Amino acid sequence: MALRYLKKAPKTAATDAGETRRIVQKILDDIEQGGDEAARKYALELDKYDGDIVLTRDEIEAASAQVPQLLQDDIRFAHDNVQRFARAQRDSLRDFSVELIPGLTTGQRAIPCRSVGCYVPGGRYSHVASAIMTVTTAKVAGCQNITACSPPRPGVGINPAIIFTADLCGADRILSLGGVQGIAAMAYGLFGSAPADILVGPGNQFVAEAKRILFGRVGIDMFAGPTDSLILADAGADPMLVAADLVGQAEHGYNSPVWLLTDDQALANKVLALVPRLIADLPEVNRLNADAAWRDYAEVILCADREEMAAASDDYAPEHLTVQAADPDWWLNRLQCYGSLFLGEETTVAFGDKASGPNHVLPTSGAARYTGGLSVHKYMKLVTWQRATREGARPIAEATARISRLEGMEGHARTADIRLKKYFPGTSFDLDVIK
Ligand SMILES: NC(=O)c1ccc[n+]([C@@H]2O[C@H](COP(=O)([O-])OP(=O)(O)OC[C@H]3O[C@@H](n4cnc5c(N)ncnc54)[C@H](O)[C@@H]3O)[C@@H](O)[C@H]2O)c1
Numbered sequence: 001m002a003l004r005y006l007k008k009a010p011k012t013a014a015t016d017a018g019e020t021r022r023i024v025q026k027i028l029d030d031i032e033q034g035g036d037e038a039a040r041k042y043a044l045e046l047d048k049y050d051g052d053i054v055l056t057r058d059e060i061e062a063a064s065a066q067v068p069q070l071l072q073d074d075i076r077f078a079h080d081n082v083q084r085f086a087r088a089q090r091d092s093l094r095d096f097s098v099e100l101i102p103g104l105t106t107g108q109r110a111i112p113c114r115s116v117g118c119y120v121p122g123g124r125y126s127h128v129a130s131a132i133m134t135v136t137t138a139k140v141a142g143c144q145n146i147t148a149c150s151p152p153r154p155g156v157g158i159n160p161a162i163i164f165t166a167d168l169c170g171a172d173r174i175l176s177l178g179g180v181q182g183i184a185a186m187a188y189g190l191f192g193s194a195p196a197d198i199l200v201g202p203g204n205q206f207v208a209e210a211k212r213i214l215f216g217r218v219g220i221d222m223f224a225g226p227t228d229s230l231i232l233a234d235a236g237a238d239p240m241l242v243a244a245d246l247v248g249q250a251e252h253g254y255n256s257p258v259w260l261l262t263d264d265q266a267l268a269n270k271v272l273a274l275v276p277r278l279i280a281d282l283p284e285v286n287r288l289n290a291d292a293a294w295r296d297y298a299e300v301i302l303c304a305d306r307e308e309m310a311a312a313s314d315d316y317a318p319e320h321l322t323v324q325a326a327d328p329d330w331w332l333n334r335l336q337c338y339g340s341l342f343l344g345e346e347t348t349v350a351f352g353d354k355a356s357g358p359n360h361v362l363p364t365s366g367a368a369r370y371t372g373g374l375s376v377h378k379y380m381k382l383v384t385w386q387r388a389t390r391e392g393a394r395p396i397a398e399a400t401a402r403i404s405r406l407e408g409m410e411g412h413a414r415t416a417d418i419r420l421k422k423y424f425p426g427t428s429f430d431l432d433v434i435k
């Protein structure tokens, strides 16, 4: 059966992409040319901030002292879970060596990037948890030089809880800069910092686009822009929980899509009725964000059965995927495209967002078709090495010479010839089979 849209979105992640690209390219060009001063100019223009950019130790300590003890304890709890999950990831990756043929030894090493730039979003909300996710994971990977940046609040600076968290998790330097100017400062090595080898972290469409444009010159974790979330629910799901989870994620921003796929029309109708009521009950900023996201980006789709739900979900490739349906193992085995999966009503995206352990920096806008979220592995380069004895080199050199000549690469072939001649003088080899 064809999917039946009970609610269809007039907008998608591609809406306004061209305009975003133009704005971001201009800011990046200006800052590349104008350095620290240009970055300061954008901080003033976009975030109404003209204070110090690099936080001193005294400022970090003063900010940390403002964070209530109970919140500090919660942040430590979340940090501990994220750290332990990241360590398990690191342990799943190992250096190895293998003798492929007698005398030829090859190997793999995982080497952490030297210099990391972590973006911690802070425009609409103060994303303390993003500091945990990015900085902790870089630290566990073994990165030595970790810079974090986050938008300053007008005239005041970064939220003290973000400062406390970035410091706790191991940031070596904290910059009061948000948006494209923060990304540019870390990429270009402004304000005395080392240029980043890799930029990580989530952010709005400007931040995500800046990372995308800079990719190649620096590494990036992935495209992690405006949050999107999909719920798969069957007749057994609790409509109130489904509606609350949709609204909870729509509050991210006016451009945060939420989608519901179900094979039960009665459930869909109940959720459609509940969502506007739950949105109306939110505080003002959250309500405005969720209302616009629901109106412009949300979709509710009726499917024939769970197989059709799973196939459609893989096409969306959502950042967050929640299953509130029977037989969680069936879904776990069947689903293929998502950033992070939440199975059963006893867990929810917000748990992963804040405290449960798996990283919350996740691919958006369909990027989950080709990548997972932030992990220790994103900070590590999997490099290879090889060495050989002269006997081990012999068959490799013979094959190399012949393949190189077939390809027309005579210079390559001669690097093999010269070794064979040196190591096996007086032996004749048939290295010129392409006559
Ligand atoms: N994918 C993920 O893993 C993930 C995780 C957490 C948050 N997020 C997303 O992060 C985003 C946070 O967005 P935010 O805006 O609240 O904070 P943000 O920190 O990403 O962006 C704020 C910055 O945007 C810049 N900016 C604002 N308007 C601009 C304009 N017109 N032109 C140029 N720059 C401009 C400002 O300089 C400001 O510092 C949300 O979209 C949320 O969904 C994604």
Ligand SMILES: N[C@H](CO)Cc1c[nH]c[nH+]1
Pocket (backbone or CB within 6 Å): 127, 129, 130, 202, 227, 228, 319, 353, 354, 360, 361, 362
């Ligand atoms: N859902 C976001 C990841 O896309 C992360 C987050 C933290 N807090 C709220 N949301």
